[in-house]
Amino acid sequence: MTHLGKTLLVANPVAQNGNGAAAAQRAGDELRRLLPEGCFDLVMTEYPLHGKRIAGQATGYDSVVALGGDGLIHEVANGLMSIDEGARPALGVLPMGSGNDYARTLGLSFDLEKSLAQLASASPRPFDLGLCNGEFFVETLSFGLDAAIALDTVERRKRTGKTGTQLFLASGIDMLLHQLKEHRFTAIIDGGEPFCGAMLMFAVQIGPTYGGGFRICPDARTDDGLLDLCIAHPPLGIPKAVFMFLLAKNAHHTGFKQLEFRRAATLSLRFDGQPPAQIDGEPVPAEKYDIAVARKALCVLAP
Structure with missing residues (x-):
């Protein structure tokens, strides 16, 4: 049936x-x-x-x-x-x-x-969606280094024909060597007090992976009504960043002190200057990002 x-x-x-x-x-x-x-x-x-x-x-x-x-x-x-x-x-x-x-x-x-x-x-099951500035996302929204990698893969695939992990590894190493840049941000989580910080990457996840299987937020679930956040704070040199990037493929990166993991139902973000930004792999430039979870908003056919 x-x-x-x-x-x-x-x-x-x-x-x-x-x-x-x-x-x-x-x-x-x-x-x-x-x-x-x-x-x-x-x-x-x-x-x-x-x-x-x-x-x-x-x-x-x-x-x-x-x-x-x-x-x-x-x-x-x-x-x-x-x-x-x-x-x-x-x-x-x-x-x-x-x-x-x-x-x-x-x-x-x-x-x-x-x-x-x-x-x-498959059976239809109600799944969460993310919502950013009025646009829904099914898996990932990110800023900084990881967004630079996601956006670079589009052009790299056209040039090289590579796909999957091979594509994202090549792009990741290249961007780590050339786009490891610090960005200042102001954030409000779940309507709380604003706080400021610096990030090299800031991932907002519905599902656990991005970039062709890198388990950036390994505990993320599609039906818990929460966004999973991973923030990489500076300082972080290139050798250690490359090491962490490779470990993230199998979710072995979570113990590093430069990484902060949080959960939120709503998130407001402003950056001092526009970092690379992507939503499910597509560019999403803006001055401010108002982000929320749309709990169990869409029925998805899942095994």
Whole structure:
């Protein structure tokens, strides 16, 4: 038995260096076989933010499945959140990106046939979303070094064709050597008193990973109604920063005194100067960031 119901597949045809179109056709063939006649549609994205527009018009569907990377999932989730809750389809995922962090959080295989089988038997569960300046995020929002890495991977993938851990390691080492910069900030957590500090990186997580599987906030959960924060404070030299970066792949970085871990339902951030900033891998420049958790706001098809 499947919980998909009437399903719309939204696919990025250029995902994974152009493999998305063929993957979408294979996935479409399987979903047409699985679902009753007239209960499946496929739309390919054609331009940036097209996935958000498609998903925002998906009333009448039970499920909207994003085939692509975290950027497409981000678009689709934001589109779905524009639909009234009572008519809002569930979000499904077929991972075809470079990082696939949200798929990793859901426990999905990166093999298309296996992830299709997982999707077919998945159940809708209410998941938290992050909200930053009116824009939802499914996995990660970050500032400083980690955002510089996330944004660099987009151009690096186009130049080199690398994906996954190999891509993020190459970018991470490069940015550690050239973008390890201190940024001053003022923060308010859960409406408390403002406090000031300095950071090299500031991660705000719904799920535990970013950057293709780096477990920056290993205890983060998608349904606890809280944002998990990891702040790297200076001073931190390049050799130690590289060492910590490599340890974060397997969540062995949490004991360093330069790292501060906190949880919050709301967070307000201002920076003295604009640091690199990303939301689910996309740029998000602003003067001030008002951040909150939208508790169990979106039903997601999870194994």
